[in-house]
Amino acid sequence: MKVNPGYTVSTETFDTINAYWSNPQQPLEWECLFVLPGWLKVWWNNFAADQTARLCAVREQDELIGIAPLMFRGKTARLMGDADVCDFVDVITAPGKARAFFQNLIPYVESQEITHLDFGAVRADSVVFRNLIAVAKDLGYEISCDPEDVTMELDLPASWDDFLNQLTGKERHEIRRKLRRLKEAAQINFRVVENPVDVAQEIDTFLALFKLNRSDKSAFMSDQRAAFFRALALEMAAAGILRLFFLDLDEVPAAAVMCFDYRSTLYLYNNGYDIQHKSLSVGLLSKIFTIKDSIKRGKTRYDFLKGPESYKRRLGGKPVQLYRCRLDLG
Numbered sequence: 001m002k003v004n005p006g007y008t009v010s011t012e013t014f015d016t017i018n019a020y021w022s023n024p025q026q027p028l029e030w031e032c033l034f035v036l037p038g039w040l041k042v043w044w045n046n047f048a049a050d051q052t053a054r055l056c057a058v059r060e061q062d063e064l065i066g067i068a069p070l071m072f073r074g075k076t077a078r079l080m081g082d083a084d085v086c087d088f089v090d091v092i093t094a095p096g097k098a099r100a101f102f103q104n105l106i107p108y109v110e111s112q113e114i115t116h117l118d119f120g121a122v123r124a125d126s127v128v129f130r131n132l133i134a135v136a137k138d139l140g141y142e143i144s145c146d147p148e149d150v151t152m153e154l155d156l157p158a159s160w161d162d163f164l165n166q167l168t169g170k171e172r173h174e175i176r177r178k179l180r181r182l183k184e185a186a187q188i189n190f191r192v193v194e195n196p197v198d199v200a201q202e203i204d205t206f207l208a209l210f211k212l213n214r215s216d217k218s219a220f221m222s223d224q225r226a227a228f229f230r231a232l233a234l235e236m237a238a239a240g241i242l243r244l245f246f247l248d249l250d251e252v253p254a255a256a257v258m259c260f261d262y263r264s265t266l267y268l269y270n271n272g273y274d275i276q277h278k279s280l281s282v283g284l285l286s287k288i289f290t291i292k293d294s295i296k297r298g299k300t301r302y303d304f305l306k307g308p309e310s311y312k313r314r315l316g317g318k319p320v321q322l323y324r325c326r327l328d329l330g
Contacts, residue, residue: 018038020067034081047228051073053070053071053080066091066105075115076116079120089120090128106141114329115328119324120325121149121306124323136327145323150321152303154301154312154318156291156295163292182281185280187250189248191246192243192245194240207226209274210271212272212274213274243293244259254282255272255286256273265301265303268287287315
């Protein structure tokens with residue numbers, strides 16, 4: 001099967017796709033945080049191993065209609081990223097062009113002697129899940145999209161009081177009780193670090209708190225992943241997307257939350273706290289402070305990201321299903 005007449009597929013670089021993303025005149029809808037060019041570049045520089053990057057751009061005549069950030073290994077192609085540090089992925093397409101994009105991307109990938117195309121974990125409202133299944137079936141390919149996990153989202157109200165009032169009475173009481181105990185225990189300061197220079201100075205504090213949180217989180221933060229977190233923080237700070245929050249008790253950092261502010265949503269990416277302050281619920285309260293900050297700044301959605309942890313539901317998070325979509329080209 002060949003790419004349709006009038007369409008072409010080219011291989012781009014991280015610099016060229018960054019230029020597309022930075023250009024307000026380009027037509028692509030870059031909705032997914034985890035496929036922003038800066039994120040992809042940092043991930044690739046830290047985790048590429050023996051894979052080959054194929055940032056595939058599909059054009060209709062001379063008009064760019066979509067990008068698939070793929071990586072090849074052997075006979076398998078995957079969307080760039082991994083489940084450990086990328087909660088979900090997607091492709092990038094222009095409005096109304098998703099099906100034409102897949103109708104030409106798939107034959108191109110097959111022409112590269114690829115027999116398996118793995119789109120990884122995608123949201124139920126992703127470009128992949130909403131369009132790939134029908135296109136694959138029309139082209140005669142076998143496809144599977146299996147439930148894999150959930151991401152948890154909260155629609156933010158207009159005010160902090162509205163947020164508290166939408167919680168259960170028990171949860172509202174618990175939050176107020178925890179906040180009162182925290183204020184009685186120490187002088188508190190909740191601050192945000194965004195400037196790249198300040199981020200470079202503070203990121204190691206975040207990593208230290210992350211490791212102090214739990215033994216499994218300490219084991220997760222290998223030297224390789226720590227290098228990724230540092231580079232990612234600097235890259236996203238330079239793009240104006242990082243918000244690195246700290247909760248200080250008596251001027252000493254007790255908890256930290258790494259968030260990404262993209263469009264109308266704040267994404268809770270990771271957090272850590274000094275376990276000696278566990279009795280003061282600094283881990284939970286630092287996250288609650290980020291919700292309050294998001295409401296104050298007019299955000300309309302708070303994404304807790306992957307995992308169905310109970311605290312997310314207690315704070316009003318609703319599940320969005322993630323699916324693992326795989327295409328057999330052989």
